[in-house]
Amino acid sequence: MKPGLLTTSAELSKTDPRVKLIAAKIKKENARPEALIEILHTAQNAYGYLPMNVLSYITHSLHLPPSRVYAAVTFYHFFSLKSKGEHTCLVCTGTACYVKGAQAILHELEKQFGIKAGHVTADQKLGIQVARCVGACGLAPVVVLDDVVEAKVNADQIIQEIRAKIS
Amino acid sequence: MTTLDIYIDDKPLKVEPGKTILEVCRENDIDIPTMCHLDGLTDVGACRLCLVEIEGVNKLQSSCTTKVSANMVIHTQTERLKRYRRITTELFFAERNHICAVCVANGNCELQQLGYKVGMDHIRYPYLFPSCEVDTSHDYMVMDHNRCIMCTRCVRVCGEVEGAYNWDVMNRGFNVRIISDFNTPWGESGTCTSCGKCMHACPTGAIWPKSLSGEQLHKNPEMISELVKKRKMNL
Numbered sequence: 001m002k003p004g005l006l007t008t009s010a011e012l013s014k015t016d017p018r019v020k021l022i023a024a025k026i027k028k029e030n031a032r033p034e035a036l037i038e039i040l041h042t043a044q045n046a047y048g049y050l051p052m053n054v055l056s057y058i059t060h061s062l063h064l065p066p067s068r069v070y071a072a073v074t075f076y077h078f079f080s081l082k083s084k085g086e087h088t089c090l091v092c093t094g095t096a097c098y099v100k101g102a103q104a105i106l107h108e109l110e111k112q113f114g115i116k117a118g119h120v121t122a123d124q125k126l127g128i129q130v131a132r133c134v135g136a137c138g139l140a141p142v143v144v145l146d147d148v149v150e151a152k153v154n155a156d157q158i159i160q161e162i163r164a165k166i167s
Numbered sequence: 168m169t170t171l172d173i174y175i176d177d178k179p180l181k182v183e184p185g186k187t188i189l190e191v192c193r194e195n196d197i198d199i200p201t202m203c204h205l206d207g208l209t210d211v212g213a214c215r216l217c218l219v220e221i222e223g224v225n226k227l228q229s230s231c232t233t234k235v236s237a238n239m240v241i242h243t244q245t246e247r248l249k250r251y252r253r254i255t256t257e258l259f260f261a262e263r264n265h266i267c268a269v270c271v272a273n274g275n276c277e278l279q280q281l282g283y284k285v286g287m288d289h290i291r292y293p294y295l296f297p298s299c300e301v302d303t304s305h306d307y308m309v310m311d312h313n314r315c316i317m318c319t320r321c322v323r324v325c326g327e328v329e330g331a332y333n334w335d336v337m338n339r340g341f342n343v344r345i346i347s348d349f350n351t352p353w354g355e356s357g358t359c360t361s362c363g364k365c366m367h368a369c370p371t372g373a374i375w376p377k378s379l380s381g382e383q384l385h386k387n388p389e390m391i392s393e394l395v396k397k398r399k400m401n402l
């Protein structure tokens with residue numbers, strides 16, 4: 001077997017709440033291969049799409065052939081393999097974040113950058129996504145900028161950070 | 168042993184339960200064209216060439232996936248079936264970019280033979296001309312998606328016989344493609360054992376060995392069927 005293909009969780013940050021969420025889901029399902037779709041749902045809800053290293057991690061944990069996982073992911077339109085845009089801003093809209101004003105933050109971001117959630121700016125610099133829960137409710141409201149989880153955010157601060165990244 | 172009485176093309180037959188219509192037809196020299204069926208592999212009913220008419224059943228049934236049952240009256244050579252077989256064949260050609268004249272499988276291709284068999288002298292449907300990749304990354308085999316008919320024989324032989332599960336199918340409809348691992352170039356696959364079974368199972372020139380040029384290709388799909396039998400023998 002050639003190295004590097006079946007990457008394990010090594011590439012994923014152990015402290016990322018989204019990784020923990022997926023690991024917990026896999027454990028709950030006893031790593032049954034039949035639970036693939038459920039687990040993919042959890043991952044997609046946490047990331048807004050399915051990054052390749054996350055797919056590798058799931059594939060490895062369930063002992064499934066990579067081709068089978070890729071086939072399932074590309075068969076259902078619900079799943080997406082692409083985070084569109086050079087930088088991504090993922091707004092968690094789970095219950096806790098919602099209560100703490102995630103919707104207002106999202107509106108403000110959409111207004112500032114002129115795109116709706118799920119879309120990318122014309123220059124491909126920024127994509128805004130929503131997740132149903134990234135698993136960090138204690139930090140609500142949460143926004144994930146690229147790979148960094150930002151806790152208890154407010155809209156102005158996030159907008160400033162994004163501007164710094166994309167300018 | 169119990170047997171079932173069935174009729175195929177008005178001929179009464181006594182058959183063992185559990186067999187598919189296609190198996191019974193093959194045993195009795197009744198000719199039904201097939202593409203996705205390969206002896207030894209699980210049937211999936213993908214190509215729709217083996218359709219037959221069963222009296223009392225409204226829809227045409229694929230004979231490779233339909234088991235015989237008592238008093239079935241089956242027709243395999245009606246005008247309607249012949250028309251459909253030709254349409255299906257034409258659609259295979261219209262769907263991808265099949266150019267026999269420049270293909271290694273020319274003269275040794277199940278798809279080409281099928282064209283002759285159903286009397287396809289031209290294609291009545293617009294060609295789709297999809298843009299397809301040719302994956303030459305493997306050390307000694309090539310996967311040319313232009314010539315693939317999505318029969319999935321390679322996928323099944325790789326999983327069921329070799330146990331490697333290198334191949335599967337991604338996307339849907341117009342965009343379906345055979346993939347290796349995570350849509351990884353074949354040569355970088357972490358699961359392919361380079362056994363070459365998919366090359367032999369493939370009915371067209373989609374998978375072929377690099378060492379060949381024009382019209383030298385001879386595939387041996389029967390080898391797969393033999394292999395499956397031998398593996399069960401436990402000598």
Ligand code: SF4
Pocket residue numbers: 314315316317318319320321322345365368369370371373374
């Ligand atoms: S590559 Fe060959 S065996 Fe595989 S699906 Fe295409 S035509 Fe069938």
Ligand code: FES
Pocket residue numbers: 200201202203204211212213214215216217218229230231232
């Ligand atoms: S052989 Fe029966 S559907 Fe292909």
